[in-house]
Amino acid sequence: MNKARKNPFNTLAMHGALILYTLIALFPVFVILINSFKDRKAIFREPLALPDAETFSMIGYQTVMKQGDFFLYFQNSLIVTVASLFFVLLFGAMAAFALAEYRFKGNTLMGLYLALGIMIPIRIGTVAILEMMVAGGLVNTLWALILVYTAQGLPLAVFILSEFMRQVSDDLKNAARVDGLSEYAIFFRLVLPLVRPAMATVAVFNMIPIWNDLWFPLILAPAEETKTLTLGSQVFIGQFVTDWNAVLSALSMAILPVLILYVIFSRQLIRGITSGAVK
């Protein structure tokens, strides 16, 4: 261990900075959580106070449960996020493998073309996407969202995964070829398990924007039965009156699944972020 890390003052300063950052990052979440358990007056009188016996109220959660089909929204969001992630990872990994493993004409060009999507925001094409979905009869279906999010996630996935796949030892893949494994078996049984940390990284980077997105659900699938959670929460925000209890309660509940998915991926994620930098 080096000297800087042994010095107690440095340790203190390092932990202090990290704790401060954690507090700042968690503060908004904390405010949302405490206020979701207070009644309307208490929210505005003392936004930072913890709920006590007098101000405690479940009215927000009750409203959310009663109004609109909250569990359906929840389910829609989950289906869209999980399905999109699955397709992003599957197709992204396959494209990355082809780019990293095979020598063919236009390999570099293809890689650049696939990475171009990172630089161009997909929302620029919203009108065209909407026209396409209308023509395909996909408006107000979850498939519309899944397809768009898959397209949105692929560029970064291909970019990151092909970098990692290049690091998988050639000898290993060749050994598998000599042993008689097919290219598909090499991909699924050998390479995918080895780039699992990178897959988790890509999954987390994609998951949060998809879960939080309001734009595409609003445009492509605003029907009652295909509303996502974020869109569903908007019913409580009106032009003149906003039901803050309900909004805060809905948001509190929306945090949960992302948190759970994040915990699942996070162990892998940390390895994924560091493994490229440190051998």
Added chain:
Amino acid sequence: MTALTLTNVNKSFGDVHVLKDINIEVEDGEFVVFVGPSGCGKSTLLRVIAGLEDATSGEVRIGGEMVNATPPSRRGIAMVFQSYALYPHLNVRKNMSLALKQEKQSKAVIEERVGKASKMLNLEDYLDRYPSELSGGQRQRVAIGRAIVREPKLFLFDEPLSNLDAALRMNTRLEIANLHDALAASMIYVTHDQTEAMTLADKIVVLRDGRVEQIGSPMELYNNPANQFVAGFLGSPAMNFMPAGYVNDGDGRTMGVRPEDLRLADDGALSAAVQHVEHLGGDTNVIARVKDTQITARLFGQHSINQGETVTLGFSPERLYYFDDNGARVQ
């Protein structure tokens, strides 16, 4: 029967011509070593034989059968890689049996072959371990075991010892030699280490810049090198080269003499300024300068020679080799 025949094999990557007109025959049961400096194309040649790269032109025959279009797994070969290339998520037993499962061998056959191979390589206690729990030497043995269980017509070794430390390298070298005797299989072994080549090979193929320089038994190549490159590559310390004009006035050829053929002699032809002395106990290596050329003399036994001294070195004329300007051997 010949185990492997290469006829006019060429390989190019784009404009880079890596293998040039390679013709090699490997007899059944023969141990052939491809040796050459880094980048000479020896590993590429092995890959072409394995089917991991396609030859740009020429014929590859294994056991008499043309295999240019046959995938690696159906060529009847097994390969041992430099980096071991063990499957990290499978234990030793599964690593060794994967290829047999792919060939759809029965469980009994797999069990028997894995048992036999692991006994041969002293791996019986490690069958349930994962590669990450093994030492370098053990991993290399597993890699060899994975090749043995397939009972291939031809074994291919791609610098299998270069990741091992010196002591282990010598042991494993012996093990591979024993293995060759026990299995009586044809083996091709790629290395850049001339000691491995000399000690293991029935036949050495010296490669340089994608071309075969010379093929022959270790002693043939040592005693009768076809050119200056082969003469300088085999033998350790390497052969000394100097202008023949040092001993014969007006001779334009290059003269070669092996370090062990030089001896201290008062009437010797070469007067050398000692730069450095390596005392190895059994031998003494004297690194000295003769005019503008650095030479090495390997003297048997122990000698008290000091840096800065001038010594006179002699040799028997019949132990000399002569080369022309292009490096070809001349009389």
